Amino acid sequence: MTSRVEHTDVGAYALGLLDEDDRMAFETHLLGCPACRYELSDLAGVASVLSGIGPVEEPGPPSHDREGDVIDLLHRKKAADRRTRRGTFVIGMAAAVTLVAGGLTIGTQLGAGEAPQIAQGHSSHSGMNMGPAEQFYAEGQPREGKGVDGVTGGLVVESKGWGTHAALKLAGVKGPLECELVSVGKSGERRVMTGWSVPPAGYGVPGSPDPLYMHGGSATPLKDIDHFEVVTSAGKKLLTIAA
Structure with a gap:
């Protein structure tokens, strides 16, 4: 049994990859960790993808004639190849689940239709740590917003089959909000595109210089949108961006 339970074990637990001791330890951890319970519920659909993959049956005992030996060898090679493919698939799915549990957004396309990406916040970092929202913003053409009380920011938008996808950059905001x-x-x-909490330290302010980047989506087509707003739960308008 491992010495401690990691929050990222939620992916391995969802796939049934933990041994008995670690599984019991993680289930105890779940009782006191709302974040892991929330992630586990989100991963239920991913885990179900594996439900149709059963164990590889081992070949029967080898025969004692030359023809039987050759056939047995071919059976064993086929079984080994199947185990390798299944193991590679499980490892790949476990990696995907770990990414989801770690907070990354993974876009999927089901059939011929597009699915909107999950709203995901990211405090800016440089280089390899750039998150999906920040990357989309950096590669797009930002529309600068008009803020109040020192708030600044902008929006990169794109039209999608299901509506409008946007990446927000927000700075100069102090919490808690x-x-x-x-x-x-x-x-x-x-239409609410996404929501979040601003910690007391804030974003893009002295002591907390990194801006906040967020993904969001609206069912309203881009051509039918007049503008976008960042508002507080109290109804105060912090930023307005023209469409």
Whole structure:
């Protein structure tokens, strides 16, 4: 049994890869860890992908004639190849689950339709640690917003089959606050694209210089959106970005 239970063990637990002692230890950990319970519920669909993969049956006892030996050898090679392919698939799925449990966003396409990406926050870092939201923002053409009380930021948007995808950059904001990115349609319809909490240290301020990057999505087509707003839970408008 390992000496301690990691939060990232949620991926291995969802796939049934933990041994008995570690499984029991992790289930005890789940009782006192809401974050892991939340991640586990999100991973239920991923784990179900493996439900159709059964154990590889071992070949029967070898025969004692030359023809039987050759056939037995071929059976063993086939079984070994199947085990290798299955092991590679399980390892790949475990890696994917670990990425999801670690907070990364993984985009999938089901059939011919597109699925919106999960909203995901990321405090800016350079180089290899750039998150998906920050990367999308950096590679796009930001639309600068108009802020209040020193708040600055912008938005990169793209039209999708399901609506509008956006990446937000936000700085100059101090917490604690609860905020939402909202799309405001030309008809006046308001749709929440994503929400988050600002810690007391804030983002893009002295002592906490990194801005916040967030993914979000709206079912309203981009052509039907008038502007975007970042608002607090108290209704204060922090940033306005024209569409």
